[in-house]
Amino acid sequence: MAPQSNELPTVFERIYQVVRLIPPGRVATYGQVAAIVSHCGAARTVGWALHALNEGTDVPWHRVINASGRSSLPNDESDLPTQRTLLEEEGIRFDSQDRVDLAIYQWEGLDWPEIEDLRAAWFQT
DNA sequence: CGTATGACGAGCC
DNA sequence: AGGCTCGCCATAC
Numbered sequence: 535m536a537p538q539s540n541e542l543p544t545v546f547e548r549i550y551q552v553v554r555l556i557p558p559g560r561v562a563t564y565g566q567v568a569a570i571v572s573h574c575g576a577a578r579t580v581g582w583a584l585h586a587l588n589e590g591t592d593v594p595w596h597r598v599i600n601a602s603g604r605s606s607l608p609n610d611e612s613d614l615p616t617q618r619t620l621l622e623e624e625g626i627r628f629d630s631q632d633r634v635d636l637a638i639y640q641w642e643g644l645d646w647p648e649i650e651d652l653r654a655a656w657f658q659t
Numbered sequence: 660c661g662t663a664t665g666a667c668g669a670g671c672c
Numbered sequence: 673a674g675g676c677t678c679g680c681c682a683t684a685c
Contacts, residue, residue: 545682564667568681575680577667582682585666598666606666617666 545571548656549583556597559624560641561634563601570649581606589614596620597641603633 543551548571556562564577573579584595596617600606605617618628626639644652 565669568667573681575668576682578665578680579667579682581666582664583666586683595666600666601668608666 543656545573545576545579546583546586548652549580550587550593551652553584553593553595553598555644556594556641558594558597559626559639561597561599561621561626561636561639562641562643563636564598564606565601566641566643567598570644570652572653599634601636603636605632 549567552567552570553562564580567580568574568576571580580598584593584598587593587595599617607617610616615623618632621634622628626634628634
């Protein structure tokens, strides 16, 4: 959803759009999302975008973890469910070192034509 | 407008 | 395998 009708979506909005495509029970890495959004070194920006979300968001931020298979969130002292809990509720298992097996759970991503479609809309090419 | 700061990641020990 | 360094890039200030 663009802020103004004739304005291109911001980087954050493009990131959110991609994260919404991650199916339940799967995870993606920050770098993986960044690659689809076409900012190959911008994994940190994905983290920044997710950090900016508020509680009631419809963006499944918890499905994005780091390339080591771990949650990158600092220890939150809130009562909200942790990222791990949210993922476990979707059937994802963590190993004894708090790691997700990416070989099993990583989202396969998008096919090239789908990526092209997204970018065409984003950049009006 | 320069600097600092991240929910990162690849490469090297 | 695990820790460190350095590069990345959009924001914040």
